[in-house]
Amino acid sequence: MKFVVVTGMSGAGKSTVLKILEDEGFFCVDNLPPSLISKFAEICFQPGSDITRVALGIDARGGRLFDDLFAGLDALTSENNEYTILYLDASDEVLVKRYSETRRSHPLAKNDRLITGIEKERELLAKVREKSDYIIDTSQILTRQLKEMVTEICVLDRDFSSLLINVLSFGYKYGVPDDADMVFDVRFTPNPFYVPELKELSGNDEAVAAFVMSFEVSRVFFDKMADMLAFLIPLYVSEGKNRLVVAIGCTGGRHRSVTFANLLYKKLLDMNQTVSINHRDIWQNRR
Numbered sequence: 001m002k003f004v005v006v007t008g009m010s011g012a013g014k015s016t017v018l019k020i021l022e023d024e025g026f027f028c029v030d031n032l033p034p035s036l037i038s039k040f041a042e043i044c045f046q047p048g049s050d051i052t053r054v055a056l057g058i059d060a061r062g063g064r065l066f067d068d069l070f071a072g073l074d075a076l077t078s079e080n081n082e083y084t085i086l087y088l089d090a091s092d093e094v095l096v097k098r099y100s101e102t103r104r105s106h107p108l109a110k111n112d113r114l115i116t117g118i119e120k121e122r123e124l125l126a127k128v129r130e131k132s133d134y135i136i137d138t139s140q141i142l143t144r145q146l147k148e149m150v151t152e153i154c155v156l157d158r159d160f161s162s163l164l165i166n167v168l169s170f171g172y173k174y175g176v177p178d179d180a181d182m183v184f185d186v187r188f189t190p191n192p193f194y195v196p197e198l199k200e201l202s203g204n205d206e207a208v209a210a211f212v213m214s215f216e217v218s219r220v221f222f223d224k225m226a227d228m229l230a231f232l233i234p235l236y237v238s239e240g241k242n243r244l245v246v247a248i249g250c251t252g253g254r255h256r257s258v259t260f261a262n263l264l265y266k267k268l269l270d271m272n273q274t275v276s277i278n279h280r281d282i283w284q285n286r287r
Helices: 014-023 034-044 060-078 092-102 114-130 143-155 206-212 216-238 256-270
Strands: 002-008 027-030 053-057 082-089 134-137 164-171 182-185 243-250 274-279
Touching (some): 002 014, 014 053, 092 114, 256 274
Parallel strands (some): 002 053, 002 082, 027 053, 082 134, 164 243, 164 274
């Protein structure tokens, strides 16, 4: 029997994935306490059962019961069953926006700020994320794209050949991202921070992007960066890599890195890559 464990950050799309799998014939159970995985499996194995594919939604609402997750999964493998852990993630900025739009409360926030609940959940899920077979960042992808990914991973029973690329801008003054696979430093390019009319803007503003890319050194560097990725991506795919984090950093993570990240994001989309974007430190200077 095949089991798919759907887990990850609250608000990242677990319910959507479970609905996709249910439409594909999976028997889906949401918010199952991890300690009950083996008991639930026994029910599925009973004579006359026609259940062959199961999707289990497990999230932070289980609290400390997450400690039982891997014990439950080990019990599955001892019975010669296969399982895949699919982890749904999204940037803090996107999660906050989604919760604000739906006016839902975060399961771990209680009386604290929403961002506090998100931070607690990331800490709680760190070990699960590390051991997940697939990680999908839903920050910038459409439901249609998510369905295509889930179908290829869970339904078609074949290796996931599409590389999930996350373009991440950051500020060196706040530290290099720990999960970055590739890091590009753009601090050598002219800095809009020292232009009075651009200082308070960001790389998301056309005036800042136009300033940064008005210099030949910026244009040449971007072309070389894009060419390098065009060369490397097929090689990563052939090696079976399914997730790539490309981090681009400047001093504060607000102007130059955001500009280059936005351009690279659009370039990768033109290359028909599955890509998301996250500006980690764009608001740091305004806090």
